[in-house]
Every structure is written in C-alpha cells, then in structure tokens.
Amino acid sequence: MSSDGAGRRPPTAQQFVLAELRRAITTGRLRPGAPIRQDALAEELQVSRVPLREALKTLEGEGLVTYKAHKGYCVATLSLDDLREVYRIRELLEEEAVRRAVPRLTDADFDRLEAAQSDVERAAAAGDVLAMATANRLFHMTLFDCAGMPRLARLIRTLWDTTDAYRSMYYGEGGNRERVVKEHRATLDALRRRSADEAVATLDVHRDHAVTELESLLPASP
Amino acid sequence: MSSDGAGRRPPTAQQFVLAELRRAITTGRLRPGAPIRQDALAEELQVSRVPLREALKTLEGEGLVTYKAHKGYCVATLSLDDLREVYRIRELLEEEAVRRAVPRLTDADFDRLEAAQSDVERAAAAGDVLAMATANRLFHMTLFDCAGMPRLARLIRTLWDTTDAYRSMYYGEGGNRERVVKEHRATLDALRRRSADEAVATLDVHRDHAVTELESLLPASP
DNA sequence: CTCTCCATATTTGGATCCAATATTGAAAAT
DNA sequence: ATTTTCAATATTGGATCCAAATATGGAGAG
Numbered sequence: 001m002s003s004d005g006a007g008r009r010p011p012t013a014q015q016f017v018l019a020e021l022r023r024a025i026t027t028g029r030l031r032p033g034a035p036i037r038q039d040a041l042a043e044e045l046q047v048s049r050v051p052l053r054e055a056l057k058t059l060e061g062e063g064l065v066t067y068k069a070h071k072g073y074c075v076a077t078l079s080l081d082d083l084r085e086v087y088r089i090r091e092l093l094e095e096e097a098v099r100r101a102v103p104r105l106t107d108a109d110f111d112r113l114e115a116a117q118s119d120v121e122r123a124a125a126a127g128d129v130l131a132m133a134t135a136n137r138l139f140h141m142t143l144f145d146c147a148g149m150p151r152l153a154r155l156i157r158t159l160w161d162t163t164d165a166y167r168s169m170y171y172g173e174g175g176n177r178e179r180v181v182k183e184h185r186a187t188l189d190a191l192r193r194r195s196a197d198e199a200v201a202t203l204d205v206h207r208d209h210a211v212t213e214l215e216s217l218l219p220a221s222p
Numbered sequence: 223m224s225s226d227g228a229g230r231r232p233p234t235a236q237q238f239v240l241a242e243l244r245r246a247i248t249t250g251r252l253r254p255g256a257p258i259r260q261d262a263l264a265e266e267l268q269v270s271r272v273p274l275r276e277a278l279k280t281l282e283g284e285g286l287v288t289y290k291a292h293k294g295y296c297v298a299t300l301s302l303d304d305l306r307e308v309y310r311i312r313e314l315l316e317e318e319a320v321r322r323a324v325p326r327l328t329d330a331d332f333d334r335l336e337a338a339q340s341d342v343e344r345a346a347a348a349g350d351v352l353a354m355a356t357a358n359r360l361f362h363m364t365l366f367d368c369a370g371m372p373r374l375a376r377l378i379r380t381l382w383d384t385t386d387a388y389r390s391m392y393y394g395e396g397g398n399r400e401r402v403v404k405e406h407r408a409t410l411d412a413l414r415r416r417s418a419d420e421a422v423a424t425l426d427v428h429r430d431h432a433v434t435e436l437e438s439l440l441p442a443s444p
Numbered sequence: 445c446t447c448t449c450c451a452t453a454t455t456t457g458g459a460t461c462c463a464a465t466a467t468t469g470a471a472a473a474t
Numbered sequence: 475a476t477t478t479t480c481a482a483t484a485t486t487g488g489a490t491c492c493a494a495a496t497a498t499g500g501a502g503a504g
Binding site: 011012015050053054057058060061062063069070082085086088089092093096149150151152155 | 233234237272275276279280282283284285291292304307308310311314315318371372373374377
C-alpha cells in the first residue's frame with residue numbers, strides 16, 4: 001500500500017515542498033508580498049530548511065517569489081504593468097504554439113481537449129473556483145503541448161504560474177466562469193475547422209477579458 | 223583594499239558559484255552533457271555543497287543544466303531541434319522588444335549602443351572570441367532593455383544563456399566575426415532612422431546566420 | 445519629545461555530518 | 475562464457491549546527 005493522504009508524495013522533500021508552496025501561493029494562503037519565514041515554513045511542512053531553500057530557488061526562477069541576499073524570499077507581487085507585460089508575452093508565445101499545433105492535432109488530441117472542456121464546464125456549473133482554474137489550465141496546456149515545442153510549452157507554463165496567485169480572483173466572479181466556457185467552445189470549433197487564425201483570435205479575446213477583469217480587480221497601488 | 227583577484231567577489235557564496243558555473247559552461251570548460259560532481263566542484267571552488275546546489279537549482283531554472291532526482295545535475299545538451307526552438311522563440315520575443323524600444327530610444331541609449339558596438343569591433347579585430355561574445359551580448363541586451371519590459375528582457379536573457387555554451391563555436395570562425403560587425407551597423411542605422419521594420423529584419427537575418435552556422439557546426443547526433 | 449546609537453534578538457547563509465539511493469564490481473549459479 | 479545476485483562504494487538528499495548579516499528595541503543625548 002502506498003496511498004498517502006493527499007496523493008502520493010514525491011520522491012524528494014524538495015519536490016514535495018515545491019508542490020506545497022505552489023498550492024499555498026496559487027490558493028492565496030501565502031499572499032503576494034508576504035515574506036517567507038524559512039524556519040516557520042520548514043517546521044510546518046516537517047522538513048529542514050535545506051530542501052525548502054532549494055524549492056524556493058526554483059520558484060524564484062519561475063518568478064513566483066522574489067529574493068534578496070540576506071533579506072530572504074517574498075511571494076512575488078505583480079504590478080499592473082507586470083500583469084500586462086506577462087499577458088502580452090503570453091499572447092506572442094501562445095499564438096506561435098497554436099499555429100504550430102493546429103495542423104498537428106489528432107483525434108486523440110481532440111478527445112483530450114473535449115475531456116478537459118467537460119471538466120471546465122462541470123467546475124463552472126459547480127462554482128468550484130479551484131477546480132475551474134485547474135481544468136482551464138489543463139485545457140490550454142493540452143493544446144499548447146500539441147505544438148511539438150517543449151521549451152515553448154514550458155515557457156508558457158511558467159508565465160501562467162506567475163499569475164496563478166491572481167487567477168482565482170478572476171474565477172470568483174460567476175459571470176466570468178460562464179464566459180470562459182463559451183470562449184473555449186469557440187476555440188474548439190475553430191480548431192476543428194483547422195482555422196489557426198480564428199483559434200488565435202478567440203484565444204486573444206479570451207485573454208483580453210481576463211486582463212481587463214484583473215485590472216479592475218487589482219488594487220490601485222502595487 | 224578590497225580588490226580580489228578576478229573582480230570583487232559577490233556577497234554570497236551561491237552568487238559566486240553561480241557566476242563561476244556560468245563562465246565554466248559558456249567557455250566550454252564544462253562540456254555539454256558532462257555530469258556535475260558536487261563534491262569535486264565544491265572543493266574546487268572552496269565552498270560547501272549547499273551553496274553549490276542552490277546555484278545549480280538556479281541554472282536548472284534557466285535551462286543550463288538538467289536535473290534528475292537522485293541522479294544529479296548535468297550540463298544541458300541542446301539537440302538541433304532544441305536549438306531551432308530557442309532561436310524561434312527568441313525571434314518572437316526580440317521582435318516585440320525591438321518594436322517597443324524603437325520609439326523610446328534616447329540619445330543616451332544610442333551612446334550606449336555605439337559604445338557596445340565599438341567593443342564588438344575591437345574584439346572582432348583582435349580575434350578575441352570571449353570578448354566578442356560578451357560585447358555582442360551587451361549590444362543586444364542594451365537594445366532590448368530599452369523596450370521598458372523588464373520581464374521580457376529577462377526572458378530573452380535566459381534564452382541567450384541557454385545557447386551560450388555553443389555561441390563561442392560561432393565566433394571561432396573569423397568570417398562570422400566580421401559579418402556580425404556589419405550586421406550590427408545595419409541594425410544601428412535602422413534604429414537611428416526609427417524604422418522598426420528594418421531593425422527587426424536585420425536582426426532576423428543576423429540570427430538566422432547564427433542558426434545556420436551552428437547547424438553545420440553541431441554534431442549530427444545529439 | 446525626537447533622534448541617534450548601540451546592544452540584543454531574529455533571520456538568513458553556509459559547513460559538516462548522517463541517511464537514502466544509485467552505481468559498480470565481483471562472486472556464484474546456470 | 476554468460477548472466478544474475480548481492481555486497482561494497484560512490485553520490486546525492488536532508489538534518490543539524492554554527493557564523494554572518496539584518497532587523498529590533500531601548501537608553502541616552504540633544
């Protein structure tokens with residue numbers, strides 16, 4: 001028997017800590033801007049500070065936390081400018097990914113996309129914000145992975161990670177959840193017709209809605 | 223007095239190690255594919271394994287080394303496909319950076335670009351491969367930084383890092399050094415005329431030359 | 445009452461030590 | 475001779491301990 005509470009635990013402590021930290025940040029348990037006390041966190045997670053620090057270094061590389069020598073780590077805060085910049089870069093990279101993916105999509109790929117979309121619709125109907133974020137991500141990443149450019153897909157993932165802390169805000173609004181479902185449908189239609197232009201266009205709209213919404217949700221200052 | 227051999231040493235051991243590792247990889251002292259023995263390296267650099275491992279985690283995030291749990295780190299090897307992918311992503315991101323930078327360029331920026339270009343020309347004339355790589359990088363990054371998109375610039379830097387291990391090969395060929403000088407001149411001209419289209423075009427050519435050259439230089443296998 | 449300075453406490457950075465895993469090589473069985 | 479197994483060894487992963495740097499708080503001078 002190897003079942004272990006919340007799914008089986010990764011083979012190393014740093015990977016376990018890494019996953020835990022990601023969840024803590026994306027769910028908002030660790031707020032943007034909050035300093036990270038290594039000693040307290042390590043004790044809470046039942047590990048020493050060494051694997052914790054290595055996990056933090058990984059997160060630093062992904063832009064989820066910031067680091068200053070002798071001052072420590074903080075959960076990264078995104079200014080409005082940062083947010084816009086991240087979304088603009090996503091626009092560039094995701095367009096490339098979609099254009100490469102469209103002619104390569106197989107039946108199996110469409111099955112996966114439909115399955116992901118079903119998850120999205122279920123989560124939207126249930127009003128489950130966390131499940132919504134997870135399923136939505138799966139839908140998009142499934143598509144991007146079809147581009148056959150692993151490094152590009154990895155980059156896009158990292159960019160998504162960067163804004164994860166703010167994404168749950170977006171899905172908090174019920175209207176947004178319904179809209180996302182519709183926009184995904186439109187994207188899927190375009191993909192089935194092998195129209196890269198339309199797929200890119202629908203995804204751009206999709207993204208712009210998120211940016212606009214987040215801009216109004218974010219505090220004026222950061 | 224605080225002079226310290228090769229420039230003053232960073233405030234933390236991990237930063238020192240990080241810089242040393244970057245040099246070792248870009249200069250080829252650590253060959254692509256080579257496994258990294260932590261104990262030996264730590265002793266060579268006169269630090270313990272802890273800061274070394276944190277530096278390696280950073281490099282892993284940048285794609286300069288690969289990591290497998292319980293197997294350790296290796297200097298990353300780029301396949302031809304990887305190389306082409308990195309350059310394609312650079313093309314997308316650098317175009318954006320240039321288009322944003324062009325209308326924002328100030329006299330001071332042009333001074334910096336000219337200064338960098340002088341360094342390039344000096345290095346090219348002297349046949350100094352390492353200086354050539356450094357100056358070339360400075361030239362491009364100076365331009366990209368003018369876009370006013372710090373995250374975009376950081377991403378581009380990371381992509382450059384990824385291929386640094388192979389760049390010195392490129393400058394080893396004398397003809398390439400001269401061509402680079404000319405291509406930079408063409409780019410500068412386009413920038414002075416505030417022609418984003420032409421600047422992008424010259425840089426695309428510039429990059430394509432590098433790809434083509436590297437494709438022929440790289441071994442068939444990896 | 446405010447500001448400066450210094451002692452104290454907290455926190456991060458790094459070294460050493462031990463444990464867990466993977467690799468290697470030799471002996472034994474087929 | 476070849477393959478399998480198992481023990482010995484090398485290497486990575488993690489915990490604890492100590493040092494260095496920074497943040498905190500109070501005493502004293504203005």
